[in-house]
Amino acid sequence: MKKFEKMMLLLPLAALAACAKTGDPSISVYTRDTTSGTRDGFMTAIGYSAAKTDNSKLATGYIQVASNGDMISSIKNDANGIGYISLSTLATSGVSGLSYEGVKPSEATVLDGTYKMTRNFNYIVRASYADEKVGQIVEAYRAFLTTSDAKATMKQLGGILTIAASDPTWADIKANYAIAAADNKAITIHFGGSTSVEEMAKALSKEFAPLCGNFVAEHNHTGSGDAYKRTQGSDKDSSSALDIAYASREFSSSEAFATGTTGKMCTDAIVASVNANNQKISNITAAQLRDIYSGTITKWSELVK
């Protein structure tokens, strides 16, 4: 027992000896976990798709955070941290958002196309429906998404888009959709896909259901990966099948969707962010971010030179 006690005493000493020393501070690399759509968008934008779902491609000592909020509070606490967050949360976050390739992130620069680190919120619908009425409601919903009513809702929830004066209101076009005038209380429309779009999707359903015969909107969001799979892919006829599904990224080449079944809703921008006290840099390039996330650059001094 004496030996055991001595070993216990040695443990903290060994722990102290294993600590890393400061000096020229290393960059702490923060990333979302592999299931995140934001991570997908970020890695795609900086041209490092290999690391979208593969942690082995990341710099040693990377730190995984569980959500956008977790990312913000981590960067806030770590003077040497770098990470990426959604533009819609930047203003209130208290972290410092970096310009990307010399362009400051803002709604205006996203809309004029100069700020490049963006991802689109897209949707996909089924190619065929067992119930014709479901198909008609889906068509009406797609038309609704182009109206100024729906666009205002998306904008309110952080989506970046322009509402043009020429955009119709739902009142202008509802006559084209006979199904909207019918009583649809008995019809359930299944929504799902991306969790990043979930809040927006639910708001849109809540707004549209009363306009379209009070159909029942059922939401089951499990990630962008299921958007194609459950509408037109392997699960399209399973119990988890969906009528309308969202993706917070572009559909990939392996997701062979039927023509005319997808659409873009709005844009979300991702911002590379550092601690508010970090005055070392205010701009970053795709190449630098690639080097940081792959571990080629590990010190802040290498970025500043």
Next chain:
Amino acid sequence: MERIGQVAFRKGQKRTALDQAASFAYLFTAVIAASSLVLIAVFLLVKGLEPFFKTYTENGVTFQVSFWNFLFAMHWYSLPKESGILYLTINTLYVSLLATLIALPLSIYTALFISKIAPKPFGEILAFAIELLAAIPSVVYGLFGREIICPMVDALAQGLGLMSKGGLSSLSAAIVLALMILPILTSLSVNAMKNVPASYLSSSLALGASRTETYFKVIIPASRNGIFAGLILGLGRALGEATAVSSVIGNAGSGPTFDLFGTSATLTSNMLLGYSEAVGANAEIRFSIGLALILLIIGVDLLLSLVQKRMAKKYGQD
């Protein structure tokens, strides 16, 4: 049939129909309670082993999960890339051990104070306050750790001239866990110390031992069993805690980490990370980690009871 619970029945006293119905109800609830354990065990075993016998096809890649890699890999790259739990297991044990090292002396001294030194009403207030610690939900400990402990650990690291990632570290996790197991350890130690016969204390004092000598050489050894019971329960909680640990540990993707100020990851934090959005193999493998965690906890508990038995043999039963 010499059960204590049945002594109350006088011999020859007839059981009414109500009694019989009631005992049937007791049996029923007992079976449900016990069978839920069996259900959980079977469920975990089946779900935990399933991923190793399945072939997954995800994003155009067909793969199988290697049992060998799962047990021995020192990184978690997310399936189908090589992902294993060895570093997570080592980190889990290390962080829990650190937590116990912090909590054990604290709770033994506190228990000594409450049971032997403090005036009775004051001791009771203290004991109540410490028991209340156990009622705080783990997510609150997580928030507290993130907002209070992490910055303190970060400041400590900077004071020592060391690197820390905003305080997300093994040490922060250990401190939060120590706070969480403190109430269990303390209350069981208090109980044990209160049950040490007063004659032990007076005999020791009569033999000329000072109070401090008596506390450390008589009271603490005599309460060994209670302290050990607290240790077993506390370690079990520390090993299995997820929410609070995930908030402060940094979820490192490889390891093991022995650096006090370095980010780490445990079995539980890895199970929780991305759980809400994981699909397919990356969702199902979490059951396997859960199975490994339960086996680890059972293993540690068995080891501790073995140590306890050996100590009892060596020093004699109280």
